[in-house]
Amino acid sequence: MKPEDSASIKEKKVISIGTVRELTGLSERQIRYYEERKLIFPARSGSGIRKYSFSDVERLMDIANQMEEGVQTHEIRREWKKKEKASEDWKKQMLKGQIQAHFKNNKQ
Known part of the structure; x- marks a missing residue:
């Protein structure tokens, strides 16, 4: 697997x-x-x-x-939303870095 x-x-x-x-x-x-x-x-x-x-x-x-x-349910939901946003932001930064590295390497 x-x-x-x-x-x-x-x-x-x-x-x-x-x-x-x-x-x-x-x-x-x-x-x-x-x-x-x-x-x-x-x-x-x-x-x-x-x-x-x-x-x-x-x-x-x-x-x-x-x-x-x-912990109240609204607090749990708020914390999860923060974590999801941070994860999405991190993924976007990683993708941006990969794209920049790809184009930088292809120019050389």
Whole structure:
């Protein structure tokens, strides 16, 4: 298996809410609440059944740990948005550097 395959497997939305409940120890009500608060984004099957990924399970565990520490859902969402923006900015800088290096090397 290639490294990129494991990343795509981790993101596949194939896990039912019942299995997520068993894996995380959270109730279905808690899981749905985190979805309502825009902290988790399950896929929906044609019949409307929620499907989660392994990444979603990890995220739910992180949410539960932070909630136990007294962090509010809006604070969790704000921090994740900051991290996502920083990651996007970093990717843009890397791409910009690669493009500049490519054109610099081709001119020589």
